[in-house]
Amino acid sequence: MPGQETPIDAVVVGAGFGGMYAIYKLRSMGLAVHGFEAASDVGGTWWWNCYPGARCDVESLDYCYAFDEALLDEWKWSERFATQPEVLRYADHVADRYGLREHITFSARVNGCTWHEEQRLWTVTTENGDEVRARFLIAATGCLSKPNRPDLPGLDDFAGEVLFTQAWPHEGYDLSGKRVGVIGTGSSGIQTIPVIAREVEHLTVFQRTANFTLPAVNRPIFPEYEAEIRADYLGHRREILQNRAASVKQTIADSAFDLTDEEREAAYEAKWQRGGAGGIPVLFADSLTNPAANEEAARFVRRKISEIVDNPETAEALTPRDHPIATKRICLDTDYYATFNRPNVTLVDLKKTPIERVSTDAIRTTDATYPLDVLIFATGFDAMTGPLRAMNVRGIGGHTIEEAWADGPRTWLGLMVAGFPNLFTITGPGSPSVIVNMIPAIEQHVNWVADLIAHMRKTGQTRVEPLDAAQEEWVNEVRRVAEATLYPLANSWYNGDNIAGKPRMFMAYLGGYPAYAQHCEEIAAAGYSGLELAA
Ligand code: NA7
Numbered sequence: 001m002p003g004q005e006t007p008i009d010a011v012v013v014g015a016g017f018g019g020m021y022a023i024y025k026l027r028s029m030g031l032a033v034h035g036f037e038a039a040s041d042v043g044g045t046w047w048w049n050c051y052p053g054a055r056c057d058v059e060s061l062d063y064c065y066a067f068d069e070a071l072l073d074e075w076k077w078s079e080r081f082a083t084q085p086e087v088l089r090y091a092d093h094v095a096d097r098y099g100l101r102e103h104i105t106f107s108a109r110v111n112g113c114t115w116h117e118e119q120r121l122w123t124v125t126t127e128n129g130d131e132v133r134a135r136f137l138i139a140a141t142g143c144l145s146k147p148n149r150p151d152l153p154g155l156d157d158f159a160g161e162v163l164f165t166q167a168w169p170h171e172g173y174d175l176s177g178k179r180v181g182v183i184g185t186g187s188s189g190i191q192t193i194p195v196i197a198r199e200v201e202h203l204t205v206f207q208r209t210a211n212f213t214l215p216a217v218n219r220p221i222f223p224e225y226e227a228e229i230r231a232d233y234l235g236h237r238r239e240i241l242q243n244r245a246a247s248v249k250q251t252i253a254d255s256a257f258d259l260t261d262e263e264r265e266a267a268y269e270a271k272w273q274r275g276g277a278g279g280i281p282v283l284f285a286d287s288l289t290n291p292a293a294n295e296e297a298a299r300f301v302r303r304k305i306s307e308i309v310d311n312p313e314t315a316e317a318l319t320p321r322d323h324p325i326a327t328k329r330i331c332l333d334t335d336y337y338a339t340f341n342r343p344n345v346t347l348v349d350l351k352k353t354p355i356e357r358v359s360t361d362a363i364r365t366t367d368a369t370y371p372l373d374v375l376i377f378a379t380g381f382d383a384m385t386g387p388l389r390a391m392n393v394r395g396i397g398g399h400t401i402e403e404a405w406a407d408g409p410r411t412w413l414g415l416m417v418a419g420f421p422n423l424f425t426i427t428g429p430g431s432p433s434v435i436v437n438m439i440p441a442i443e444q445h446v447n448w449v450a451d452l453i454a455h456m457r458k459t460g461q462t463r464v465e466p467l468d469a470a471q472e473e474w475v476n477e478v479r480r481v482a483e484a485t486l487y488p489l490a491n492s493w494y495n496g497d498n499i500a501g502k503p504r505m506f507m508a509y510l511g512g513y514p515a516y517a518q519h520c521e522e523i524a525a526a527g528y529s530g531l532e533l534a535a
Pocket of ligand 1: 144186
């Protein structure tokens with residue numbers, strides 16, 4: 001690790017896909033770079049979220065770096081949607097291949113980042129007492145890395161095992177023969193429930209909000225499809241970057257009503273059978289802007305639930321009715337709804353019968369007691385802003401990011417924050433991030449930051465900060481685009497609704513990857529308009 005006396009060029013916080021690529025890229029430009037990572041190895045969210053059934057919901061051939069064609073060519077994915085262990089093996093391979101680990105201090109959680117205006121340097125400290133000074137601070141802290149762990153009444157009394165999907169034991173946990181409760185039915189709960197239901201004696205699922213989930217139809221990758229992509233992998237990548245989600249285009253028409261009722265039903269059915277990222281709502285471009293179009297997709301999925309789930313009462317409890325489909329992040333599953341037909345699975349609808357308290361060996365709701373040996377929290381994250389706020393970032397005049405974002409995150413392009421010079425937020429709030437394929441989004445951000453740093457070095461600049469007016473304009477643009485959609489109608493982590501007291505604000509840019517990337521390029525071409533650069 002670099003000494004405290006000599007400042008380095010850049011500190012990168014986080015060694016997930018964002019941090020790994022930032023370290024690789026900046027080092028390849030000859031910069032002195034050091035990374036800090038709270039986990040004991042690379043992988044970021046894929047290191048932490050190693051619960052049974054964890055799997056990527058973007059097709060694996062597209063969920064990978066494209067910065068090096070040799071890497072693209074040599075890495076072989078085994079399934080259409082990679083499992084968490086396979087994604088982690090990929091991260092491990094990347095770290096080995098490019099010798100990244102020697103530039104990273106692991107098991108080192110950053111607990112302070114302070115800007116020094118005089119020296120134009122950041123001081124970064126960790127809980128272990130490490131301290132490094134650097135010209136640039138790259139926060140590659142991920143969008144979903146600060147867990148939300150609800151404090152249920154009586155939880156401390158629980159004598160059984162408490163597990164968290166976001167921090168599952170890496171050595172695994174034997175659930176066989178156990179009475180297990182899962183709280184939470186977002187992506188993590190929906191992925192893990194069918195897998196652990198096969199293992200446990202009894203599984204009780206505590207559901208607060210019924211969620212839409214669609215069949216992933218995971219399988220080995222079709223060899224012909226893979227060969228077609230590999231014939232021109234970079235060309236394929238360029239092609240998918242023309243699509244809103246930076247992944248394979250699924251949209252077949254502008255409006256759900258461009259098709260007759262029969263045609264639309266057949267299209268939904270075909271997509272249901274085929275599975276795949278985004279699922280039914282991505283078939284029509286108006287699914288997330290036109291309530292009637294959205295309702296068509298929602299109705300189709302609700303009917304599927306009623307057909308799959310045997311017990312009508314359970315089926316109804318599993319049926320989402322309080323938000324438009326895909327306005328909470330759509331889930332992809334394998335056998336989720338069918339799992340509730342198993343005799344060893346019970347669904348508890350917390351909207352009807354809320355949890356009263358946890359006791360030594362059970363959860364008591366308003367109408368029953370559910371005995372448990374193990375309690376699993378799949379309760380999500382303080383998304384997007386949580387990881388940055390947790391680092392105790394202090395900018396000009398000692399002002400914290402906490403203060404700057406008291407009314408919700410205010411960023412310039414999701415890349416920088418006024419008042420926090422030389423700080424870059426990889427896939428930060430206000431960028432497309434979680435709405436699109438994350439790895440291309442990471443590459444686009446890191447490349448853009450690297451180009452800006454190269455420009456600054458060439459022109460002898462040492463300080464960069466977005467102008468207040470430019471940031472305000474972008475914040476308004478993110479809001480304007482979100483308000484033209486149905487997304488704000490849901491209580492979701494996209495809006496900050498899942499964390500008590502968090503200001504409500506749609507946190508991702510919904511204008512699509514191509515428009516966003518083009519906007520970033522235009523800004524660079526215009527000599528970095530919107531930024532104040534100083535020598
Ligand atoms: P999510 O999608 O935020 O899901 C969390 C789930 O936990 C959701 O069903 C919540 O219900 C539920 N929850 C949260 N707090 C509580 C309490 N206090 N009581 C009961 N239930 C609760 O997180 P995931 O980890 O599943 O997925 C996050 C992303 O990771 C996912 O979208 C993918 O991008 C990968 P709610 O809906 O808030 O009523």
